[in-house]
Amino acid sequence: MSAITSADAVPVSSKAALNVAIIGTGVIGAAWATGFLAAGHTVTAFDPADGADERLRKQVSNFGAEADACTTTVLDNLTFAPSLAEAVANADFVQENGPERLEVKQSMLAEIDAAAPEAAVIASSTSGFSPSQLNALASKAPGRIVVGHPFNPAHLVPLVEVVPSTGTSAEVIERAMETYRAIGKKPILVRAELPGHVANRLQAAMWQEAYSLVDRGVVSVADIDTAISYGPGLRWAILGPLAQQSLSGGAGGMRHVLDHLGPPQEVWMHDLKQVHLDEDLKEKLISGVDEELEDRDPTVLTKQRDDMLLEVIALKRKYGELP
Known part of the structure; x- marks a missing residue:
């Protein structure tokens, strides 16, 4: 198996490994999977498209090779789940990467919210929707849904925009920021919900x-x-x-x-x-x-x-x- 690392990631020996769920495994989802695997975390992915598992593994290998990140974490730490609910069932952190259509994201995030442990942070890669729009259908813990927007090409560019809603606690915000820092990203906190973020x-x-x-x-x-x-x-x-x-x-x-x-x-x-x-x-x-x-x-x-x-x-x- 190919292996992946990130030069800026905090070594997993100095921080507890997370169970990360990646929902939606297109180019952005694959970039996130690469970053989390590189930092030594376990990744469980889900995408309903035919052949998504094979495509994700190939893309992660390609991204890892492109970023010259090949020394610590093997693709054996990547699991593909048969359903969204199973993918998030034991997650500490969830990164949603569904189509950029509000009704689709609202439905997916409501399903994630219902199935994920209440302590899990849920982030959406949306490029423009606000967390208050995204969490509208969530009922279990909607405040833990934040925006975690990467910048293209997401497997290389460090920027991540973190946008909380008014119902998001300081603890959730800090956990999201620290999780991104720990995989070598450069997160910024956006303190207001604006179309397109910053x-x-x-x-x-x-x-x-x-x-x-x-x-x-x-x-x-x-x-x-x-x-x-x-x-x-x-x-x-x-x-x-x-x-x-x-x-x-x-x-x-x-x-x-x-x-x-x-x-x-x-x-x-x-x-x-x-x-x-x-x-x-x-x-x-x-x-x-x-x-x-x-x-x-x-x-x-x-x-x-x-x-x-x-x-x-x-x-x-x-x-x-x-x-």
Whole structure:
């Protein structure tokens, strides 16, 4: 059997191994399974699709190999259950990865809530729904249902957004945060329920202006991508935009930046345009991306992106002063 590890995971000898249930074993579910197995936990998975067991094992092996994580935990720690109820029956932590349709997630999470031990934390990988929406049909312990949203590609990118509901206890929040930290993730706590959580909203703000600039003919799609990937995107991979802004203020830090550059920044922010994704704009964006990526193999692009991600993540570990 192939084996998997995570460079940032807390050794299982220093923390108790968890029984983790993975519900839904597509690409996101397989990424979660890889991370938990890498950290030395046992994983019980369920997915009703035909052939899901075999596909999951293959995907976990592929993800483990891609992340160069191959020294401690074998796939023998992965079990595929015949039903959702059996998968979660002894779980300490449940990660739900069903289709991004509210009624489907509500039904699945209600079933998980009914079958899982009351002490288990239940997290959903939803990219946009709030926990109060997700737990609407749960009756046993709906407050222990939180959002645990990863970032694509989820087997490589450390970010996880944890979003509790108003009924979630501090203990459940901390257990979710600590569970993710212990498998090498970098969780953030989102203190309000908002559509799209945080990272997707930040992306949406940038996409909005990018779409607007393309729509108005200010710049090409390719030049938008160059402007970010060869400009601020390089810095954002090292430090977040606010910490980076502070460094640009020199000895005066963020105060100097806001005092001296805040007024023109406000002018720029107030000039940002709303857009509507009508057919004309969609065609501009699609044709622009097609032109930018013409004669480039998407499989090669994805592989090179993921290889560079691993190198960037390794560099971030190397320079310990970076937050």
